Amino acid sequence: xxxxxxxxxxxxxxxxxxxxxxxxxxxxxxxxxxxxxxxxxxxxxxxxxxxxxxxxxxxxxxxxxxxxxxxxxxxxxxxxxxxxxxxxxxxxxxxxxxxxxxxxxxxxxxxxxxxxxxxxxxxxxxxxxxxxxxxxxxxxxxxxxxxxxxxxxxxxxxxxxxxxxxxxxxxxxxxxxxxxxxxxxxxxxxxxxxxxxxxxxxxxxxxxxxxxxxxxxxxxxxxxxxxxxxxxxxxxxxxxxxxxxxxxxxxxxxxxxxxxxxxxxxxxxxxxxxxxxxxxxxxxxxxxxxxx
Numbered sequence: 001x002x003x004x005x006x007x008x009x010x011x012x013x014x015x016x017x018x019x020x021x022x023x024x025x026x027x028x029x030x031x032x033x034x035x036x037x038x039x040x041x042x043x044x045x046x047x048x049x050x051x052x053x054x055x056x057x058x059x060x061x062x063x064x065x066x067x068x069x070x071x072x073x074x075x076x077x078x079x080x081x082x083x084x085x086x087x088x089x090x091x092x093x094x095x096x097x098x099x100x101x102x103x104x105x106x107x108x109x110x111x112x113x114x115x116x117x118x119x120x121x122x123x124x125x126x127x128x129x130x131x132x133x134x135x136x137x138x139x140x141x142x143x144x145x146x147x148x149x150x151x152x153x154x155x156x157x158x159x160x161x162x163x164x165x166x167x168x169x170x171x172x173x174x175x176x177x178x179x180x181x182x183x184x185x186x187x188x189x190x191x192x193x194x195x196x197x198x199x200x201x202x203x204x205x206x207x208x209x210x211x212x213x214x215x216x217x218x219x220x221x222x223x224x225x226x227x228x229x230x231x232x233x234x235x236x237x238x239x240x241x242x243x244x245x246x247x248x249x250x251x252x253x254x255x256x257x258x259x260x261x262x263x264x265x266x267x268x269x270x271x272x273x274x275x276x277x278x279x280x281x282x283x284x285x286x287x288x289x290x291x292x
Contacts, residue, residue, distance in 0.1 A: 004124065005023055005024065005027050005035070005123050005124040006122075006123060006124065007020055007023075007123065009121060010041075010121075011041075011044075011046055013046060013047070013048050013050075014048050015046075015048070015050070015052055015102055018075070018077075018098070018100070018102055019052055019054070021075070021076050022054070022074065022075050022076065022104075023035050023054075023123050023124075025073075025074060025075070025076055026056060026074065027124060030062060031058045031059040031061065031062025031063075031065070032056060032057070032058055032062075033057050033058065033059060033111060033125065033126045033127045033130065034055075034056070034057030034111070034122075034124065034125040034126065034127060034130050034131070034134065035054065035055070035056055035057075035122075035123040035124050035125075036054075036055045036057075036120045036121060036122045036123055036125075036134055037052070037053060037054055037055065037120065037121040037123065038053040038054075038055055038107070038116055038118045038119075038120060039051065039052075039053030039105070039118075040053070041053060041121055042118055042119040042120050042121050043118075043119045043140060044119070044121075051103040051104065051105055052102065052103070052104045052105070053104075053105045053107070054104060054105070054106055054107070055107045055108075055109070055116070055120070056106065056107065056108045056109075057109060057110070057111050057125070057127070057130055058108055058109070058110060059110070059111075060090075060110045060112075063090070063092075063108070063110055066092055066094075066108040067084070067086070067092060068084070069094075071094075071096050075096070075098060075104075077098060077099060077100070078098070078099045079096050079097060079098050079099065080097055080098070080099050081096075081097045082094060082095065082096040082097065083095050088113075090109060090110045090112070090113045091107065091108060091109035091110070091113055092107075092108050092109075093105065093106070093107050093108075094106040094107075094108070111127055111129070111130040115133055115134065115138075117138055117139075118138060118140060119138055119139065119140060120134055120138060122134050122135070145199065145201035145202060145203050145204075146201060146202040146203075146204060147201065147202065148196055148200065148201065148202045148267060149202070150267040150268065150269040151269070152202065153193070153196070153202075153260075153263050153264075153267060153269065154264075154269050154270075154272070156189050156192065156193075157256070157260050157271070157272055158272055158275065159189070160186060160189050160256055161272060161275045161276050161279045162275065162279075163186075164253075164279045164283065165279065165282060166182070167179075167182060167245075167249055167283075168282070168283070168286045170182060171242050171245055171246065171286075171290070171292075172286075172290060174242060176240050176241060176242075176245075177240075179240055179242075179245040180240045180245075183235055183236075183245065183248050183249060183252060184207075185207060186252060186256075187232055187235050187252060188205060188206045188207040189256065190232070190252060190255050190256055190259065191206045191219070191220075191223060191231070191232070192204065192205065192206055193256070193259035193260065193263060194223060194226075194227060194231060194259060195219060195222060195223060196263060197259060197262060197263065197266075198222060198223065198226040198227070199222060203219045206219050206220075234247070234248060234251040235248050235251060235252055236248070242292070243292065246287065246292050253280070253283075257276065
């Protein structure tokens, strides 16, 4: 078995120079028996902005050394921030930001531990059994969206309209930062509704957070492919003020009302028309009172 490192299959990207350096330094450390890449480098989808998801197999007796390693020594250059998450007794996960702003997610495990279900790009392996497992076919985990539950859609509609009156007090008090955040939070409901209409499945709350960039990417990809990049046009004014907030809210109201009615018809539940009418009447009175 060839126990040398190989970089033949690495893409031509800016991260590769540093990756070769760190992999070579790791390969010479006691207890390191395998190095491979996961994430976008493992799938072959990496670009110049991708984090490097590097996986390291180490012997059980050296695993403790990786709880709080000297990252400057590991990478051969300073890191400006790092934080670690203990996963289990047989593995750990570390996030390291280097002084050149490259981000590394470093997963360390013993060879006996189950491997991630993900495509892998192997850089080197000194253990025949582990190599065989690393070479076994492995696809990207399939993202499963939920079945559409009418009661959940109705719940989201009720939440949207019942909280609408809060816009009035926020606009009246001219809390500009809260105006922006409020429209952003409620626009997530619209994206969810549009996703359901496009796919027949429910992606849940698409706010970021709680969704991570990896989790939200397939959702936004579907939305852009189906509706184009203007799916939320008019909801992000160039300048946030009371007037632009009113315009954005009314655009969002119209979209929610349209999508909500379509979903109610498709999934056979009663649209909360009385709630909507009461809210919009209050909104109309508010605009008249505040001269909008």
